[in-house]
Amino acid sequence: MNSKNQPKPKSPARRSNVLVEAPARLVRCAIAGVLMGLANLVPGVSGGTMVLIMGLYDEFISSIADVTRLKFRTQSILFLGILGGAIAVTIVALSGKMAVLVEEQRSVMYALFIGLTLGGAPLLWRMAKPIKAPAFITLGCGFGLMVALAVMSPAAETPNDDDDETSVVEPVDHSYGRDVAAGVLGMGAMVLPGISGAFMFLIIGRYEAILTSISQIKEYALSFGKSGDLEALHVLVPVAIGAILSLLVVTNLMKWLLHRHKKATVGLLLGILLGSVIRLWPMQPDSTGGDYAKAVLAVAVGVALTTGLARIGNKPASVKRA
DSSP states (O other), X not given: OOGGGSOOOOOHHHHHHHHHHHHHHHHHHHHHHHHHHHHHHSTTOOHHHHHHHTTOHHHHHHHHHHHHTTOOOHHHHHHHXXXXXXXXXXXXXXXXXXXXXXXXXXXXXXXXXXXXHXXXXXXXXXXXXXXXXXXXXXXXXXXXXXXXXXXXXXXXXXXXXXXXXXXXXXXXXXXXXXXXXXXXXXXXXXXXXXXXXXXXXHHHTOHHHHHHHHHHHHHHHHTTTSSSOGGGHHHHHHHXXXXXXXXXXXXXXXXXXXXXXXXXXXXXXXXXXXXXXXXXXXXXXXXXXXXXXXXXXXXXXXXXXXXXHTTTTOOOSXXXXX
């Protein structure tokens, strides 16, 4: 019997690595979901950045792109299910606590997210190697884009906490074109790293209208139609249409770019990641030395957390051939 034609059995060590790697990557995916949930609770912080710093951005984009093209692979469904579940649980469980922390410890919380963001830079730098001119050019473009957004950033708007369910319902002005555009830009920003969806709503001038519309629909549902206003759907439906269109276009475009022009695209993502730190800088002219000390410590903790978490489920850097 010819032994050359027989397939070589996998070594025990290799089988062990595969078995350990899959659960570890699922844990890493869940952690990325928790970080995305936390990011969505902090104004100005991008959820896409949290997936990026965990080294799962390519898989994130590919999984969404597959679903939008009705390719329901088990791996994609499992990935998105764990990620989405972790996001939902985090938002529901920690929304109130995070709001208090951001309000009472603003500089520390934003410094922590700066650290988490910077901790992902070495991973992207390694992915972009060997660094060539296109990657440097796109890195500069990404960084410049974030600087421009930071310069044109409008003053932060926050809803009035005292306008709760007892508030008088006021009609929300709707502009179908701008609301579709808000959905496109908002969802695109949520998928892309470094840019907050709420920030894009602010730029296009629909932040308050969208929040008010959500509040009115929620009030209508909870009161079984006794209060609230279904007119808010004239805002939310166009936003949803824009978001779906954006999801279809942006994810498939990013998948194509990452597969066809990976180094240049990674350079762009690295520039966006580094530039996003500028807009997150929390220090004010009246900040004290103690504020700076706590912020520096929070940055260091964030960098350490990202560096450690990014190692979970990573494949070995190299495998020596026999």
